[in-house]
Amino acid sequence: MRLTLRVWRQPGADAPGAMVTYPLDGISEDMSFLEMLDTLNEELILKGDEPVAFDHDCREGICGACGVVINGDAHGPERTTTCQLHMRHFADGDTIDVEPWRAGAFPVVRDLVVDRSAFDRIIGSGGYITAPTGAAPEAHATPVPKPDADFAFEHAECIGCGACVAACPNGSAMLFTSAKVNHLNVLPQGAPERETRVLDMVATMDEEGFGGCTLAGECATACPKGIPLPSIAAMNKEWLRAARRGAR
Numbered sequence: 052m053r054l055t056l057r058v059w060r061q062p063g064a065d066a067p068g069a070m071v072t073y074p075l076d077g078i079s080e081d082m083s084f085l086e087m088l089d090t091l092n093e094e095l096i097l098k099g100d101e102p103v104a105f106d107h108d109c110r111e112g113i114c115g116a117c118g119v120v121i122n123g124d125a126h127g128p129e130r131t132t133t134c135q136l137h138m139r140h141f142a143d144g145d146t147i148d149v150e151p152w153r154a155g156a157f158p159v160v161r162d163l164v165v166d167r168s169a170f171d172r173i174i175g176s177g178g179y180i181t182a183p184t185g186a187a188p189e190a191h192a193t194p195v196p197k198p199d200a201d202f203a204f205e206h207a208e209c210i211g212c213g214a215c216v217a218a219c220p221n222g223s224a225m226l227f228t229s230a231k232v233n234h235l236n237v238l239p240q241g242a243p244e245r246e247t248r249v250l251d252m253v254a255t256m257d258e259e260g261f262g263g264c265t266l267a268g269e270c271a272t273a274c275p276k277g278i279p280l281p282s283i284a285a286m287n288k289e290w291l292r293a294a295r296r297g298a299r
């Protein structure tokens with residue numbers, strides 16, 4: 052495949068950025084999108100140019116490190132992570148725009164790399180449980196109803212990639228935060244912090260500068276793990292319950 056890439060280049064957080072055009076030839080449809088960027092970088096390095104900086108780790112769709120906006124869509128045209136997107140979803144001769152996540156709470160570090168540490172601070176403010184130290188308890192000692200276990204697992208699938216924020220016209224992190232709140236709040240192990248968790252994580256989300264939710268729904272459409280939009284309603288219910296009980 053022969054492609055024309057237009058890639059956001061920005062040498063540093065405070066430096067101006069711009070789209071730079073690169074022709075690229077010899078791309079296999081079996082390559083992943085990141086392998087295609089690797090090919091571009093090999094060419095840039097051979098020419099003595101700076102390679103394009105982009106984030107990645109597992110390249111298996113599980114760590115959440117990768118993520119770029121491809122032709123205006125978070126993670127591109129398929130509902131998957133950027134590392135799991137393959138070039139067969141593009142056509143020979145295509146022009147592909149590649150940009151970093153665009154959100155005020157995710158400042159650009161360099162090229163396609165953004166600072167997503169705001170997510171870490173949301174997790175740090177409540178994404179944990181109180182557990183006694185010592186040997187692992189007998190699993191059957193804490194029965195969990197099957198619907199609750201399924202609900203928790205569905206929300207625990209969130210990998211924190213940030214596509215929800217990048218896709219949202221408001222730059223909201225409500226889908227991410229709701230996934231993290233809901234997967235612990237529904238379980239007996241998460242009960243001791245059930246109320247403080249939702250209040251603290253939502254407060255941190257607001258402090259970090261994420262936008263408000265207007266139920267545009269773009270977040271759930273972009274989420275590679277299928278976190279559903281009603282997750283936000285479930286978190287709002289938890290927040291109201293905690294606020295009414297005066298947990299803070």
Ligand code: FES
Pocket residue numbers: 106107108109110111112113114115116117118132133134135
């Ligand atoms: S590199 Fe880990 S999810 Fe893409």
